[in-house]
Amino acid sequence: MSELLEKARKYEADKIAATDKATKPLFHISAPAGWINDPNGFSFYNGQIHLFYQYYPYLREWGSMHWGHSKTNDMIRWEQLPCAMAPDKEYDRIGCFSGSAIEADGRHVLVYTGVTKIGMQDGSEQERQNQCIVFGDGLNYEKYENNPVVTGDMLPENCSRIDFRDPKIWKEDDTYYLIVGSKDLNDVGQVVLCSSKNLTDWKFETVLASNSTGKVGTMWECPDFFRLGEKRVLICSPQNMKAEKYEFHNGHNSVYFIGDYDKEKHVFTKEDPHTLDYGMDFYAPQTTGLPDGRRVMIAWMKSWDACVVPDSQDWQGMMTLPRELELKDGRIWQKPVREIEKYHANEKRYTNEIINGCTAFDGVKGRTIDMTVELGGEDYTNFTIGVACNDEYETVYTYNRVTGMLEIDRTYCGVTKDVVCVRKIKIADTERKLKLRFIMDRQSVELFINDGQQVATTAICTPAEADGIRFNCDGSAVVDIEKYDIEF
Numbered sequence: 432m433s434e435l436l437e438k439a440r441k442y443e444a445d446k447i448a449a450t451d452k453a454t455k456p457l458f459h460i461s462a463p464a465g466w467i468n469d470p471n472g473f474s475f476y477n478g479q480i481h482l483f484y485q486y487y488p489y490l491r492e493w494g495s496m497h498w499g500h501s502k503t504n505d506m507i508r509w510e511q512l513p514c515a516m517a518p519d520k521e522y523d524r525i526g527c528f529s530g531s532a533i534e535a536d537g538r539h540v541l542v543y544t545g546v547t548k549i550g551m552q553d554g555s556e557q558e559r560q561n562q563c564i565v566f567g568d569g570l571n572y573e574k575y576e577n578n579p580v581v582t583g584d585m586l587p588e589n590c591s592r593i594d595f596r597d598p599k600i601w602k603e604d605d606t607y608y609l610i611v612g613s614k615d616l617n618d619v620g621q622v623v624l625c626s627s628k629n630l631t632d633w634k635f636e637t638v639l640a641s642n643s644t645g646k647v648g649t650m651w652e653c654p655d656f657f658r659l660g661e662k663r664v665l666i667c668s669p670q671n672m673k674a675e676k677y678e679f680h681n682g683h684n685s686v687y688f689i690g691d692y693d694k695e696k697h698v699f700t701k702e703d704p705h706t707l708d709y710g711m712d713f714y715a716p717q718t719t720g721l722p723d724g725r726r727v728m729i730a731w732m733k734s735w736d737a738c739v740v741p742d743s744q745d746w747q748g749m750m751t752l753p754r755e756l757e758l759k760d761g762r763i764w765q766k767p768v769r770e771i772e773k774y775h776a777n778e779k780r781y782t783n784e785i786i787n788g789c790t791a792f793d794g795v796k797g798r799t800i801d802m803t804v805e806l807g808g809e810d811y812t813n814f815t816i817g818v819a820c821n822d823e824y825e826t827v828y829t830y831n832r833v834t835g836m837l838e839i840d841r842t843y844c845g846v847t848k849d850v851v852c853v854r855k856i857k858i859a860d861t862e863r864k865l866k867l868r869f870i871m872d873r874q875s876v877e878l879f880i881n882d883g884q885q886v887a888t889t890a891i892c893t894p895a896e897a898d899g900i901r902f903n904c905d906g907s908a909v910v911d912i913e914k915y916d917i918e919f
């Protein structure tokens with residue numbers, strides 16, 4: 432084991448031992464120490480589900496990237512494993528950037544971007560991003576001796592050698608494929624496709640997709656490509672993207688394209704992009720296929736541009752709950768993984784409650800909960816649900832029945848920085864009763880709208896004692912509430 436990896440493992444073990452678990456999310460992965468960003472290597476290996484992540488153990492800020500590591504049997508209870516990789520080679524000395532994983536011949540294979548610098552003729556240095564491979568057993572990982580295995584020099588002339596990262600691997604028939612985020616020399620985002628028969632010798636196949644309309648940001652980070660129902664889906668996270676009406680409000684966004692794939696010719700015909708998540712904290716999602724056929728997605732529950740973290744806290748970064756994906760009516764629908772239901776406790780149900788004015792319900796409170804509110808009636812304009820509240824704090828969800836808009840407002844969640852706090856969402860289906868499912872885990876609220884037709888993920892930094900939930904209506908609404916604590 433390299434000195435750098437040993438140092439990281441020792442440091443994180445001490446930090447974990449010194450951190451009060453009750454201050455961390457219960458059923459979401461969060462930074463074991465310091466900082467985490469993108470999910471990496473989400474994969475089923477040797478009977479369990481593994482997740483790695485971009486990781487800088489030493490500070491609450493992004494730094495020289497390591498890979499942190501967790502595993503689970505059910506995607507709700509996670510076991511922390513020791514740091515899997517440190518930037519300890521010449522070819523990754525600037526960082527081990529994002530990537531993915533696959534099981535091959537009993538081994539756990541990781542593919543990641545090694546970032547380094549090379550000397551230029553004029554004496555200056557320039558960054559290079561190349562793809563590297565790693566073999567492991569689910570606990571310890573060994574970088575391949577002839578890394579990197581895919582370099583920018585294998586790409587067409589007009590592709591950037593600097594922005595070339597985040598390989599996602601899969602196997603189709605007897606061939607391994609990688610798609611990698613890239614851009615051309617005019618800053619046009621794209622993903623490139625490479626193939627290999629043996630995981631170590633790779634060749635460039637084609638530019639699989641690109642920002643052909645010019646509207647989808649610049650560099651395309653963290654691509655993913657998979658079959659969903661009868662279609663193929665390309666997910667990516669374009670940097671610097673402009674908002675369009677009520678879509679793509681996150682600056683650096685995460686989007687998906689649905690399309691058809693000719694796997695012999697490697698041609699992907701894609702439709703227009705869609706927003707994956709309408710909240711304020713969602714980036715760099717990655718999916719994996721499970722043996723039972725589900726396609727599950729997890730994302731970093733933070734925005735690059737916002738810091739919504741208690742000032743006194745020395746760690747930063749959480750993952751979303753893994754979500755089951757389904758293709759319906761030409762869109763991706765997302766549901767929390769069904770395993771969460773195993774941890775439902777203290778059921779509270781209220782049916783056909785008339786709400787007119789401000790009210791609360793006995794037992795409907797908490798910060799680690801799964802709560803569904805269904806809203807009926809036509810005798811009101813605004814209906815409000817305030818969560819994580821007490822006299823000082825509140826995060827508010829307001830539905831305007833007339834405009835069909837839902838507004839999230841976390842101004843009073845405890846933030847002490849000038850970050851975006853309000854987001855407006857156009858509800859896609861206003862014909863039905865509005866169904867809002869809130870999954871809260873201490874520092875986050877994931878809202879699944881109308882059975883996952885839309886999702887909004889938002890971080891909050893509210894002290895734990897603010898655990899109230901209140902309802903308010905400017906007319907009269909008929910409401911069903913079903914609420915569980917999540918406990919283990």
Ligand code: FRU
Binds near residue numbers: 596652
């Ligand atoms: C996305 C990203 C990736 C990169 C990683 C570095 O959030 O910028 O493109 O691999 O983070 O930590």
